[in-house]
Each structure stands twice: as C-alpha cells, then as structure tokens.
Amino acid sequence: MSTGNSARNLRDFTRLWDVIYRGDPHAVRPFRKEVTEALGGSDPFVRRGDREVFVVTADDGSPLARAVAWYTPASDQHRGAPTGLFSHFESVNSDQPVDLLLDAVRRWLADRGAVHITGPMSPKSSEPVGVLVDGPGRPVYGMPYNPPYYPDLLAGAGLTAAQDLLQQTVRLxxxxxxxxxxxxxxxxxxxxxxxxxxxxxxxxxxxxxxxxxxxxxxxxxxxxxxxxxxxxxxxxxxxxxxxxxxxxxxxxxxxxxxxxxxxxxxxxxxxxxxxxxxxxxxxxxxxxxxxxxxxxxxxxxxxxxxxxxxxxxxxxxxxxxxxxxxxxxxTHVHLGWTPESNTRLHRQVEQEAGPENVTTKRFRVYRGEAGGGRR
Missing domain, CATH: 3.40.630.30 (Gcn5-related N-acetyltransferase (GNAT))
Incomplete structure (x- = not known):
C-alpha cells in the first residue's frame, strides 16, 4: 500500500486504468496529465479539506486497486454525521486488494473524525458519482463506467447501498x-x-x-x-x-x-x-x-x-x-444523475417523452462505517 501524490504513486494510480480497461471498446481513457494535476498540490480543494491518494500494488509493483479519500468538516452539516468520501475507485477483480484499500481509507477517514464513509463520490461536482450497475454502452461525459464486478467488490468489502442514481437518456x-x-x-x-x-x-x-x-x-x-x-x-x-x-x-x-x-x-x-x-x-x-x-x-x-x-x-x-x-x-439529452427516489421526476420524463424514447442507466453509491476492518 502506498499513499501520497508523489510522481511514482500517481504514475501507478493512472497506470491502473490501462490494466482494467485495456481492450474495452466503451471505456474513455482520461488524460494522464489532467488526472495527475487534479490530484497534485495545486488542487483548490486542499485549501478547505484533507485528501489522500491510495494505491495497492502487487509484489512485482503492478497496481491492483486505487482510491482517493476526502474529508472536510464543512460536509458534516449536510450529512447528519461526520462523513468521509472516497472516489476514483478502480480495482482488479479480487477481494483482497479492495479489502486492503478500503481498510486504509476507513482508518484515514476515522483519524480525521469521520464516522461514516460514502462513495464512490468526491466533494467536487465535476467528478463521476457511484459505480455503473446497469446500462450498456459508452459512458456519457462525466458519468461513471466500470467493469460489471465493481458492485460485488464494494458489497464484499462490507459497504451497503446508500442510493441508486438514474441517468435518463431522451431521444428528442x-x-x-x-x-x-x-x-x-x-x-x-x-x-x-x-x-x-x-x-x-x-x-x-x-x-x-x-x-x-x-x-x-x-x-x-x-x-x-x-x-x-x-x-x-x-x-x-x-x-x-x-x-x-x-x-x-x-x-x-x-x-x-x-x-x-x-x-x-x-x-x-x-x-x-x-x-x-x-x-x-x-x-x-x-x-x-x-x-x-x-x-x-x-x-x-x-x-x-x-x-x-x-x-x-x-x-x-x-x-x-x-x-x-x-x-x-x-437529438438526445442525457438527464442525470438523479436519485432513484425522485420517482415523480422520472415518471414525468417518461410520460412527456414517451417510454419508447427513454433509456435508463443505473448507478450506485455505497455507505459504510469509518475505522479499520469490514463492517
């Protein structure tokens, strides 16, 4: 396990994307420079909160799992209890590196006063929220895309569903x-x-x-x-x-x-x-x-x-x-994300556009307790 935004750690952090998505026809490869700059010391967020980069590597140095943890006391007033976030989650299809990763994230957040952990999401409105649960094809800009095993990995690490989010695509x-x-x-x-x-x-x-x-x-x-x-x-x-x-x-x-x-x-x-x-x-x-x-x-x-x-x-x-x-x-408008619990809005979209003109993707945000170990 390595932490921090050193050049080596960020290199492993971005390199994992190629391990996970090599050969995937729908994945949209991010610009490495953009990712590393966003996680560097010039990130405006570091002026108002704490952030840490986590990477799990194999014995041979190859990256296996990654995440970014975020905590700011200002978010507590909107969540009812001190809550830390994790984002940028990626992993190979194995429970062990995910357990190591999320245990470290939980401890880091607990050390800063967090009681709960929620993610994948970050305090930045520009970052994707949740993991893709259902919905084929290339992702829309700013929306999550991931292998189908991610929900099982997060649930296996002791996290539970906090909210399902929907993206409704309307053919005009x-x-x-x-x-x-x-x-x-x-x-x-x-x-x-x-x-x-x-x-x-x-x-x-x-x-x-x-x-x-x-x-x-x-x-x-x-x-x-x-x-x-x-x-x-x-x-x-x-x-x-x-x-x-x-x-x-x-x-x-x-x-x-x-x-x-x-x-x-x-x-x-x-x-x-x-x-x-x-x-x-x-x-x-x-x-x-x-x-x-x-x-x-x-x-x-x-x-x-x-x-x-x-x-x-x-x-x-x-x-x-x-x-x-x-x-x-x-020709098309992608509305979302919106919480699945907002049934009134989703029903209005289908009634107005016609169900034959609306397709839906589902994403999921998870929640657990901060601190070490499975919960």
Whole structure:
C-alpha cells in the first residue's frame, strides 16, 4: 500500500486504468496529465479539506486497486454525521486488494473524525458519482463506467447501498404538448419574465451565477455538496472555446434568477477517439469534433423553491429544448444523475417523452462505517 501524490504513486494510480480497461471498446481513457494535476498540490480543494491518494500494488509493483479519500468538516452539516468520501475507485477483480484499500481509507477517514464513509463520490461536482450497475454502452461525459464486478467488490468489502442514481437518456422527438401548455401558463403568469442563454462575453459571471444558484436551491437534494467556484471554473473554462449560448438557459423575474438549465456537449464522443492523447492526432479530433456533437448532458436543471409549483420548471425545460434543438440540431439529452427516489421526476420524463424514447442507466453509491476492518 502506498499513499501520497508523489510522481511514482500517481504514475501507478493512472497506470491502473490501462490494466482494467485495456481492450474495452466503451471505456474513455482520461488524460494522464489532467488526472495527475487534479490530484497534485495545486488542487483548490486542499485549501478547505484533507485528501489522500491510495494505491495497492502487487509484489512485482503492478497496481491492483486505487482510491482517493476526502474529508472536510464543512460536509458534516449536510450529512447528519461526520462523513468521509472516497472516489476514483478502480480495482482488479479480487477481494483482497479492495479489502486492503478500503481498510486504509476507513482508518484515514476515522483519524480525521469521520464516522461514516460514502462513495464512490468526491466533494467536487465535476467528478463521476457511484459505480455503473446497469446500462450498456459508452459512458456519457462525466458519468461513471466500470467493469460489471465493481458492485460485488464494494458489497464484499462490507459497504451497503446508500442510493441508486438514474441517468435518463431522451431521444428528442415530437412537440411535447403538455410541457408547452404548462410553460405557456407560466409565461402568462409572469409577464416580467426574461429568458436568456449563457452570455459567453461574461462567461465567468454566469458560472458564478450557477454556483450561487445551485448552492442556494439544492440543499435539500440527496448527496448535496456546495459547489466551489474555483473548482467549477477550472472545468468550465475548458469548455469555453466550444460552448454555445443555447446549451444553457437562465430565467429571471424582475432581475432575480429563478431558474437555470445548464448542459454540456457529450465530449466523450470525441474523447473516446482521442484515447487519452492529444498527439499526434488527438488535437485534430478535439478541434473538429466538439462542434459536431448532437447530444447534450444536462448538468443542472433547477428552479428557485418559491417558483417550483408555478410551471417555471416546465418553462425552463421547454425554452431550453427549443433553443438547443432548433439552433444546433440536438437529438438526445442525457438527464442525470438523479436519485432513484425522485420517482415523480422520472415518471414525468417518461410520460412527456414517451417510454419508447427513454433509456435508463443505473448507478450506485455505497455507505459504510469509518475505522479499520469490514463492517
């Protein structure tokens, strides 16, 4: 077992990906430099919490399992008890390295005051959450992908299911009359409403609006963690050269933001072809491919609580789809993740889009006790 963000440990950390996914036609290889930089000393998270990198290696030095542990006391107020997180979980199909890995993670978190452990998830909103349980094919940008044995490994290490998360992929077709009818009522109810796309000339300001709005309106949702602007901005500015104003939408009433819809292109359609390399041809795929993507991943769709029973959610969704489809030919929208317990939302999506136009993937987040040994 090795810990820390030394060059050697991070090399083993990233090398494990190739051990697990070599030959997998659906896996999207990350950029090694991006991973190592994110786990280095310049990570904005280290200013507000503790983080450690764990790698289990065999006697010959080959990597077998890995994870990143996170702890910040600020998260306790949102989880009811001191809770540590683990993310970036990968492992060969063997119980022993996973037991060693998670025992070390548990002890590290317990030493910092954590009572519970939850994961895979990190305090960063840009990181994937959970492990894939059901749903074939290439992952959408920012969503988990893993071998089918991961759920059994985590359960075998003494963790139990905390929440199942769903990603609903909608094939866009039809006019969605019910959605538009409710949206029309909301527009008549709020004649002072102003709807706009993302202002690329003031992109940073709109990202700040997103962070503030999310942190104020999402506190009651499962898994809520406050967004940190520096962390969100580090990701957002990578999309700036390829972003279109219509990928996002902001609704305002009397100058107050009351609803937002934010999406990004499914960049994995391009990243998959790049195989984690910019050179010699990866940069060409990046430059030519991003603008041609016709699928969006919905990162955030939300309405200020005072407006949630007014039809504002339907108006935001209707306006957002109109702009994205009519101006950029978007054919699919990937909504998620959302907790499985939000049955009302999932039912609404199927009723509006038609069940024949909706496919679902399932992901799972696990929970256990901190401290050493199986629980």
């Amino acid at each position: 077709s039809g006019d969605y009359p019910r959605l538009r009818s409710v949206a029309a009522l909301a527009r008549r109810r709020f004649p002072q409403l102003r709807v706009r796309g993302i202002d690329l000339a003031n992109f940073e300001a709109d990202v700040r609006h997103l962070v503030t709005f999310h942190n104020c309106t999402n506190r009651d949702t499962w898994g809520f963690m406050p967004m940190d602007f520096d962390e969100v901005w580090a990701v957002a500015k990578q999309f700036r050269p390829f972003y279109r104003p219509e990928y996002g939408l902001i609704a305002e009433v009397d100058g107050e933001i009351v609803g937002m819809a934010i999406a990004v292109p499914d960049a994995n359609q391009v990243l998959h072809r790049m195989a984690g390399r910019l050179w010699p041809f990866g940069w060409w795929h990046l430059l030519t491919g991003m603008r041609g993507i016709r699928e969006l991943r919905g990162l955030y769709i939300g309405v200020e609580p005072r407006f949630r029973l007014t039809g504002m959610d339907a108006l935001v969704m209707s306006e957002w789809l109109d702009r994205a489809v009519s101006r950029h030919g978007i």
